[in-house]
Amino acid sequence: MGDNNKQALDRAVSIIPKPVSIKVLGGTLNLKTLNEIKLAHASEPERSVSRLFQKLLEPIKEYKVTKSTVDVGKIFIDLDPSLQMLEEEYKLVVGKNKSTYLTAKTPSGLFYGFQTFRQLCPPELEKGEKPTNTSIANLIIEDFPRFGYRGMHLDVSRHFFNVDFIKTYIDMIALHKMNVFHWHLTDDNGWRIEIDRYPDLIKKSAWRVDREHENWKEWSPIKPGEKPSYGGYYTKEEIKEIVRDADKNHITIIPEIEMPGHTSEVFAAYPNLSCRGDTLNVVPGTYWPNVDIFCAGNDEVLIFLKNVLSEVIELFPGPYIHIGGDEADKTRWEECSKCQKRIKTENLHDEKGLQSWFIRQIEPFITSKNKKLIGWDEILEGGLAPNATVMSWRGTEGAVISAKRGHDVVMCPTSHCYFDYYQADPAISPEAFGGYTTLKKVYSFSPVPEGLTKNESKHILGAQGNLWTEFVKTKERAQYRVLPRMTALAEVVWSPEKFLMYDSFYKRLLSLQKRFDVLGWTYAPGSFEVSIQANKKTKSSEYKISLSSEKPGTPIFFTLDGSTPTTSSSQFVEPFFINKSTDVKAALLINNKQLGSVSEKAFYFHKALGRSVKYLTSYQKRYSGEGQHTLVDGLVGTEEYSDGHWQGWEGDDMDVVVDLKKKVSIVRVSIGFLESIDSWIFLPTRVVVSFSNSGREFTNEKTIQLSSGAPLSPPKRIAVKFSGPRESYRYVRVQAENMGVCPEWHPGGGGRSWVFSDEIIIE
Secondary structure, three states, X not given: OOHHHHHHHHHHOOOOXXXXXXXXXXXXXXXHHOOEEEEOOOOHHHHHHHHHHHHHHOOOOOOEEEEOOOOOOEEEEEEOOOOOOOOOOEEEEEOHHHXXXXXXXXXXXXXXXXXXXXXXXOHHHHHOOOOOOOEEEEEEEEEOOOOOEEEEEEEOOOOOOOHHHHHHHHHHHHHOOOOEEEEEOEEOOEEOEOOOOOOHHHHOOOEEOOOOOOOHHHOOOOOOOOOOOEEOOEOHHHHHHHHHHHHXXXXXXXXXXXXXXXXXXXXXXXXXXXXXXXXXXXXXXXXXXXXXXXXXXXXXXXXXXXXXXXXXXXXXXOOEEEEEOOOXXXXXXXXXXXHHHHHHHOOOOOHHHHHHHHHHHHHHHHHHOOOEEEEEHHHHOOOOOOOOEEEEOOOOHHHHHHHHOOOOEEEOOHHHHEOOOEOOOHHHOOOOXXXXXXXXXXXXXXXXXXXOOHHHHOOEEEEEEEOOOOOOOOHHHHHHHHOXXXXXXXXXXXXXXXXXXXXXXXXXXXXXXHHHHHHOOOOOOOOOOOEEEEEOOOOOOOEEEEEEOOOOOOOEEEEOEOOOOOXXXXXXXXXXXXXXXXXXXXXXXXXXXXXXXXXXXXXXXXXXXXXXXXXXXXXXXXHEOOXXXXXHOOEOOOOOOOOOOOEEEEOOOEEEEEEEEEEEEOOEEEEXXXXXXXXXXXXXXXXEEEEEOOOOXXXXXXXXXXXXXXXXXXXXXXXXXXXXXXXXXXXXXXXEEOOOEOOOOOOOOOOEOEEEEEEEEEO
């Protein structure tokens, strides 16, 4: 096979998202031999796609567009609504009669077929350069998406992005065959949309004092007389321009106007809409707890919001209007006489009921404008508005509840879909909001949660990636955050589940990244961490250890004696077994050069390993580790709370009993806890262990008092160790007292604090 043919074949089998069906026919088609674009019906959608072909292939030659039947050496485009195809399905044939055929039932199908053709072509065409190799593989592709909703989100409140970048973001979404752009236009840090009826929103609420030289979480107080100078907004004409651009790319824009919380920026311009009536500064950094909120007892608020939404609805032709609804702190409502009066007159149960009432005032208005209300999963609180769609971000529980009630759901849980989180070792990565979500983890995402029937699963519309921009100031950083994680998500929501194989995806990604390079898109190199996994199905007397990374094909070297791996160490080839306490270290190495940091995991073989644990207080489902055996699986967590080895208790004490199955002599008890103050995770104020043979009455109680670290101290794992009673007992009880709420100095002051534990080691 010649080099040109090999390159053409490599591109053909490197398409992302992976098509439903691809048949490589052998041989190639030289793009130079194509001499004309023919349209089956000369419809405007056909003409629109023909212009995309013309622009892409312009460096090779000019192509006439005609309405005609097929003959040799043509690009033939056929939009036929009578075809027995799905809404976004297409068929692309390359090489038949030395021509290219693209057929679809809908304009979007034609568009996605072109995106596939685009990936078949040399990447140099993306920047208008004539490639040296103009061959593409002969093939037949039949393709359609798994989910109808395939989205990306962008927060422009924390940092403002100009029109040119918004268009680039839309281009990024389009290349990945995604079809929704969720535009987060308002929040505490800036209002970004022109509203004619309320001009002060862009005069006052769109601007804040400049604190860009300071850490987002540590901005200095605003000085008297200091002028707001940082921010921006989109005029109505700019928004119309962006909407037209999205429409050409078959992308629906969902505008988000936050309510009732995350609205403090509004009170810089219209303080009468808040509970207290104070004129506030637009905050230049973190704002938590965001207690300032629209006054639900003030009828002027509903008038204001309906007027704003009327103008927003005129600008966006898509079916959805996003009203936020998340993190609505109820403190001001609890203090506000108007809100308390509303609760009483409307016969509401409490402030959660007031939020539900608030949403129910907005939903009929949105429905009257032939739009659908969509909001974050907090809109479930107090009862969901009848026709609302839920975006499930706090795990999957909200999604399951909503789907079982018959509501549509878009999945975007923090665990897999928050692209503001770190994607590689935080020590060597640009500062991020927190969390840790690698490319491989995104690719492992299953949008349909467990616990739903087949019919209930139909309410899962799809998924989206969210980019919040606290630590994203530039377009380059925005691209770096989402690429290539949006590439992984794009395949998850498009390709058949049975086709999702990470090693195959990664190989194809390397090909697609060449196109990113030509387009000038910044993307992250990803994580060089080695994942050390233990097969928990083996007996408690041994573990089966597997090593992997998100860089398939890169050699992994490991040690079992605590030393740092080198190329002289053992190279991982297949899983191996350990049957004693072992410190496994592993690293990626090429030419004796270490890529990334050394991964380390300690395996403890102790008397509680594999035993049963009774939870007198239950952990939160969001942070459940590996379930009921997490605390006795011999594995300890890292300093990252979402690594899968930690269980978390929110506001509650940890209280568990380990059943050793028989009386054993206990010399030592060690319990692992996480301190990650930025993430609201504190050490317990005290830890108590006690012992029993009946499982009912516990004796020999031992207590250790703890205090949490200083503000902004880095995350760390703490082992709390007790000497044993040196007597034989069957049951060991561990109680860890939660401080309950975050201290006043903390950004989440007054909010519920967490206790995280990973392992109870009994020796």
